[in-house]
Amino acid sequence: MTTEPGRATDPRPTLAVWKFASCDGCQLTLLDCEDELLGLTDRVRIEHFLEMTPAEGAGGERARLDGRGPYDLSLVEGSITTAEDAERIQHVRRISRYLVTIGACATAGGIQALRNFSDVDEFIAAVYARPEYISTLETSTPISAHVPVDLELRGCPIDRRQLLEVITAYLAGRRPRVPGHSVCFECKRRGTTCITVAHGIPCLGPVTHAGCGAICPAFGRGCYGCFGPMSRPNLRSMVAQLRHDGMSEQDIQRVFRTFNAASPEHAPVPDLAAEKQERPPATTETHPERPA
Numbered sequence: 274m275t276t277e278p279g280r281a282t283d284p285r286p287t288l289a290v291w292k293f294a295s296c297d298g299c300q301l302t303l304l305d306c307e308d309e310l311l312g313l314t315d316r317v318r319i320e321h322f323l324e325m326t327p328a329e330g331a332g333g334e335r336a337r338l339d340g341r342g343p344y345d346l347s348l349v350e351g352s353i354t355t356a357e358d359a360e361r362i363q364h365v366r367r368i369s370r371y372l373v374t375i376g377a378c379a380t381a382g383g384i385q386a387l388r389n390f391s392d393v394d395e396f397i398a399a400v401y402a403r404p405e406y407i408s409t410l411e412t413s414t415p416i417s418a419h420v421p422v423d424l425e426l427r428g429c430p431i432d433r434r435q436l437l438e439v440i441t442a443y444l445a446g447r448r449p450r451v452p453g454h455s456v457c458f459e460c461k462r463r464g465t466t467c468i469t470v471a472h473g474i475p476c477l478g479p480v481t482h483a484g485c486g487a488i489c490p491a492f493g494r495g496c497y498g499c500f501g502p503m504s505r506p507n508l509r510s511m512v513a514q515l516r517h518d519g520m521s522e523q524d525i526q527r528v529f530r531t532f533n534a535a536s537p538e539h540a541p542v543p544d545l546a547a548e549k550q551e552r553p554p555a556t557t558e559t560h561p562e563r564p565a
């Protein structure tokens with residue numbers, strides 16, 4: 274147990290925020306909760322969050338990468354791309370009562386998981402002037418590939434409303450309400466006309482996890498899946514529809530290999546995209562949430 278001053282007499286549960294390989298965008302979502310943040314700190318003690326810690330020598334506590342804990346809730350951003358981080362996540366798990374991963378990097382390896390399909394040494398040689406100083410793993414993997422995870426929150430970046438729901442639910446001792454339905458559901462709720470049905474625009478909405486409020490279709494653009502797979506994606510129908518809407522086998526593979534390249538749910542896509550299409554799908558067969 275920690276002996277930090279004030280902690281023993283403070284009844285509030287403790288929160289820690291951790292960063293692995295990532296752009297910090299999901300951590301910024303928490304800082305972005307401007308109206309709610311003060312209310313939140315009445316109920317939870319934020320003990321480890323380097324992104325909001327003053328720089329060393331600026332009058333704040335010295336930031337520590339290891340964090341001593343224990344913590345009631347840990348939010349983890351980023352994927353595992355180095356041997357050091359593979360060790361550090363074990364430490365984070367040991368000192369966390371609940372561990373929630375936030376964002377596409379932490380839940381699916383992120384954009385950096387594109388390396389999983391290529392030779393990482395080629396990338397290093399192309400990007401760095403002195404590649405001999407770079408020490409990295411061949412793959413970028415989600416946190417769940419290394420330690421047990423209590424909840425995965427999707428998005429690139431995550432949605433602030435879903436984040437607040439997760440934090441307040443854990444504080445209240447209940448299961449968070451983050452439904453696994455698709456972006457299509459959100460389009461219907463906001464009254465957006467389906468851009469695939471009306472205009473033939475390819476859209477990953479039927480297989481993508483809700484949370485963004487269906488922003489892209491509302492502006493006439495197809496969803497490209499930044500929130501990752503919904504709970505039970507019907508990939509066979511989705512791939513057939515994308516082909517019907519004009520995408521080539523290569524296009525289909527590429528649209529799934531963006532933010533959530535290493536999602537296990539997306540693993541069948543290359544084989545499905547390579548299959549010969551027997552007949553064009555009827556539109557009603559392409560919507561996984563619509564009764565047959």
Ligand code: SF4
Binds near residue numbers: 297298300376384429
């Ligand atoms: S999921 Fe997206 S926004 Fe979040 S850390 Fe990764 S790249 Fe940044």
Ligand code: SF4
Binds near residue numbers: 486490495498
């Ligand atoms: S790409 Fe899809 S999931 Fe991402 S913001 Fe656009 S509609 Fe939402």
